[in-house]
Amino acid sequence: MTTMISWTAANSRKIARDERKRRLGPLGVLTHVALLIWTLLVMVPILWTFLASVKSEDEIFGDAWSLPAMLRWDNFARAWEQAHIGQYMLNSVIVVSFSTFGTMLIGSMAAYVLARYPFRGNRAIYLLFVSGLAFPVYLALTPLFFVVQNMGTIPVVGPYIGLNTHAGVVLVYIAYSMPFTIFFLSAFFRTLPTAVGEAAMVDGASHTRVFFQIMLPMARPGIISITIFNVLGQWNQYQLPLILLQERDKWVLTMGIADISTAAGYDQDWSALFAALTLAILPMLIVYTVFQRQIQSGLTSGALK
């Protein structure tokens, strides 16, 4: 009896499926065409840049779609050495590693306390942080420049955190990453169960220990998402370093790339520009392809909260 019913069910499901397939028609091909067009729109400019990075100067100023007569890898050497892309990339790595680590450390501490410890003023502090999400950074640019400049005059630590210092930029990045980090992570901490932490407290663990050894590991998925978000956001930052770092040897990668093109003249090394662009793009695409699942969910989960 049961087999009978399941057989009929399976059969009618198959009929329904065929019926649906018929009604929807052969849209599959058109679907792929539409998707393929956008794939080309995305990939062609990028691949065209990669191609131009191994062309000679003359070939770059010739027909856009010609193939290079020979592959000029020396463009990359010039971009790395003379256009200082190597230096800028190193600067970016230094700044972003410290700023993301700092953001995650103090951001998660603040988010945890604000999410889990009711006290007078808690709500006000939370709102102060979150309201920063709506402020356009451009209003603060001028005063920020002078704040950082004044930081440079503080005795002893001043020279390390003033204008034209990486530590200064790191502190600014951390401060401007607080709103989203705290907004996202405190929502995350609120969803975690309280029982484990309470049990540990009964056993004599301190508040600090509960945070670092129990709550932080439990919040791992949220921490990973928001770390990715901050790494990408701080790596791609252009506006803040533009006002804070005026000395060339301190520049980050985005500034270096933008400068090669805005300072463009006829004496410009165009093939090195394309090589530099490739050096900025390719590592990002490789890292992204490897971690694409985490990156996609890391970036979009913030928006869905």
Added chain:
Amino acid sequence: MFFNRYRRGLFITSFLAAPVILYLVYVIAPYIQAFYIAMTDWRGVTATPRFIGLDNFVRLFNDTVFWKAVTHNAALLVLLPLITIVIALFFAFLLNVGGAQGVTGIRGSKFYRVVFFFPQVLAVAVVAVLFQQVFRPDASGMLNGPLMALGLGPVGFLSDTDIAFWSVLGVMVWQAVGFYVVLFSAGLASIPKDMFEAAQIDGASRVSLFFRITLPLLWDTVQTAWVYLGILALDVFAIVWVMTLQHGGPDRSTTVMAAEIYRNAFEHFRFGYASALGVVMFFFTVGFAILSLRLSRRERIEY
């Protein structure tokens, strides 16, 4: 008991001290100062600012360049979300329910999602330089090369005052679409499959499947997308500053609020006036945020 309360207070203070101090010094203090600086005639790094009340704002009202910038931001505010969301919804729908049976994803949907997302991981400044080359005005440009070969070019993507703005918009859409395809896909994945199956058994076509099922259930996500893209449109800076001629040109045809603020502050050193422009921008952005929060408060569909 008292000792426990003391320990708890100490813990809260020690955990909040660093973030709160950093945030007050680097974020809140500058914003507050900006409102004061906006009412001074501060020019130049060494000059002493003098209080001039609302003079900057009076001057700003007659500043045609700034209002040109505002109209560009306004145009982006309408067009960027509209175009990006339509394209992204279309692709998300195709990727997730575009399969042969109308309820499954299509083959290779993972590949497409990865590729569509590429531009999102690139820095805006890098994308700006990339497209500066793509848009080159002669046969060496990626677009003008083929166009001229067909006898159609050259198009002044960045040099024609009527076209440059659309080039900026195009690049912004190019960069944003992938993110929203993934965002909408995540939204679609959380809609139970039975919904689509049931609708199809009842005879729904692909079109009504989209408008009657997908769109209403995805409405929350679409609104979120609208707010994000709106903020992006109001905040745009790097793409204009780096990609366009004369930083917002030609002839200010692509300039935006952020570019004018930066130009006034760090090229002309008119700190007072730049801050006044910043205050106006601040009210536009906060106004938009409040407005969109108000409008988006509708009943949710539970499923």
